[in-house]
Amino acid sequence: MEHNREVEIDGNSNPIQISRLALDIGGSLIKLVYFSRNSGDDEDPPKDKVGVSSGVNGRLHFAMFETAKINDCLQFISANKLLLGGGFQHQENCTNGMSFIKATGGGAYKFSELFKEKLGIILEKEDEMDCLVTGANFLLKAVNQEAFTYLNGSKEFVQINHNDLYPYLLVNIGSGVSMIKVDGDGKFERVSGTSVGGGTFWGLGKLLTKCQSFDELLELSHRGDNKAIDTLVGDIYGGMDYSKIGLSSTTIASSFGKATSHCKELEDYKPEDISWSLLRMISNNIGQISYLNALRFGLKRIFFGGFFIRSHSYTMDTIAVAVHFWSKGEAKAMFLRHEGFLGALGAFMSYERHSLDDLVVNQMMPLPVNASLGTDTNYDPLNGDINGTESIQCSVYRA
Numbered sequence: 223m224e225h226n227r228e229v230e231i232d233g234n235s236n237p238i239q240i241s242r243l244a245l246d247i248g249g250s251l252i253k254l255v256y257f258s259r260n261s262g263d264d265e266d267p268p269k270d271k272v273g274v275s276s277g278v279n280g281r282l283h284f285a286m287f288e289t290a291k292i293n294d295c296l297q298f299i300s301a302n303k304l305l306l307g308g309g310f311q312h313q314e315n316c317t318n319g320m321s322f323i324k325a326t327g328g329g330a331y332k333f334s335e336l337f338k339e340k341l342g343i344i345l346e347k348e349d350e351m352d353c354l355v356t357g358a359n360f361l362l363k364a365v366n367q368e369a370f371t372y373l374n375g376s377k378e379f380v381q382i383n384h385n386d387l388y389p390y391l392l393v394n395i396g397s398g399v400s401m402i403k404v405d406g407d408g409k410f411e412r413v414s415g416t417s418v419g420g421g422t423f424w425g426l427g428k429l430l431t432k433c434q435s436f437d438e439l440l441e442l443s444h445r446g447d448n449k450a451i452d453t454l455v456g457d458i459y460g461g462m463d464y465s466k467i468g469l470s471s472t473t474i475a476s477s478f479g480k481a482t483s484h485c486k487e488l489e490d491y492k493p494e495d496i497s498w499s500l501l502r503m504i505s506n507n508i509g510q511i512s513y514l515n516a517l518r519f520g521l522k523r524i525f526f527g528g529f530f531i532r533s534h535s536y537t538m539d540t541i542a543v544a545v546h547f548w549s550k551g552e553a554k555a556m557f558l559r560h561e562g563f564l565g566a567l568g569a570f571m572s573y574e575r576h577s578l579d580d581l582v583v584n585q586m587m588p589l590p591v592n593a594s595l596g597t598d599t600n601y602d603p604l605n606g607d608i609n610g611t612e613s614i615q616c617s618v619y620r621a
């Protein structure tokens with residue numbers, strides 16, 4: 223299977239040196255982050271302030287696979303030689319010929335034997351919440367134009383002040399949802415969660431619409447009209463607003479309320495309307511619970527991550543409107559460009575904390591210099607390419 227040719231060979235057909243692969247094996251998707259050094263970097267390593275060569279330039283690559291298709295992921299790792307770790311560093315601590323790879327998510331436990339058997343690697347497990355927080359802090363501090371707000375269809379990048387980042391609420395919408403109060407690097411508490419998350423949208427959506435892919439389901443929602451399925455305040459109040467309690471006639475009074483009709487069966491509803499109602503129901507609910515948790519701890523900023531979002535305009539709009547509505551404009555919903563890769567990035571950064579290796583990815587130093595999205599970005603969340611990839615230009619520094 224062809225995935226990402228450009229990481230396999232450089233312009234001179236030399237193998238590109240891959241180092242530091244990290245994985246986040248979630249309930250729905252496997253996320254990979256790996257570093258490839260720029261070709262020719264041997265001759266020209268970056269210098270620090272006193273002119274001492276201190277690091278290696280390269281790119282951080284991102285890729286994902288459905289967890290159900292884990293064999294495709296194993297093949298990708300193997301075909302692209304992601305375990306070689308040659309060149310400027312060795313991320314593996316070899317024991318009995320086995321290499322160690324940092325991995326997080328439930329699948330790091332569930333599939334550890336499979337990785338050992340098929341690739342001869344040991345998954346060194348990192349805590350999922352820890353990794354999410356590390357990944358989010360890294361992105362917010364190191365990558366320009368990472369966080370943005372989304373209101374009324376327009377995206378606005380937020381300049382993050384490193385000295386005024388904490389505290390914030392991190393809401394990771396994966397298969398399920400975790401809400402984490404973040405107070406600093408490695409300082410956090412998982413304060414809430416809900417099982418009504420991305421898996422719920424995809425699972426119920428699949429059953430109700432017969433869609434064959436998550437992207438198809440999302441795409442359908444664009445053409446949907448939730449009035450066909452949701453009961454609106456106006457449906458109950460004879461077309462009027464219930465202004466005394468601040469509800470307009472178009473507010474959803476009851477998600478899927480109209481589906482109780484005795485005269486209609488599932489076939490009588492359009493799949494696109496079902497998709498839109500479902501997306502709104504789940505996004506609204508997550509937005510509301512997030513706001514309530516932000517209120518509980520007096521947090522004004524809520525960052526949303528996880529692949530449920532998929533940079534999808536309706537999803538972000540619904541979440542942002544819910545947070546705005548419930549907080550009366552006090553709290554702000556923000557989204558992340560690398561939404562789904564927080565855990566994998568956190569696992570990637572954890573080499574620094576635990577390995578005896580003398581190499582670190584310097585989070586605070588020149589990484590941001592080139593940390594804008596690379597020109598070889600070909601990841602388009604809505605084109606249905608599950609194995610879409612993306613990369614960020616960056617540098618890895620010696621400790």
Ligand SMILES: Nc1ncnc2c1ncn2[C@@H]1O[C@H](COP(=O)(O)OP(=O)(O)O)[C@@H](O)[C@H]1O
Binds near residue numbers: 247249395419420532
């Ligand atoms: N191609 C896809 N296939 C399945 N689910 C997808 C896909 N793209 C986005 N999703 C959504 O992303 C969710 C998984 O998000 P993710 O952050 O990767 O969580 P997890 O770690 O649980 O796998 C799914 O439940 C689904 O809502």
Ligand SMILES: CC(C)(COP(=O)(O)O)[C@@H](O)C(=O)NCCC(=O)O
Binds near residue numbers: 249327
């Ligand atoms: C168990 C999980 C942390 C696993 O993470 P995921 O694979 O969903 O990203 C997550 O699904 C979750 O937080 N679920 C909500 C459980 C609850 O608080 O009710």
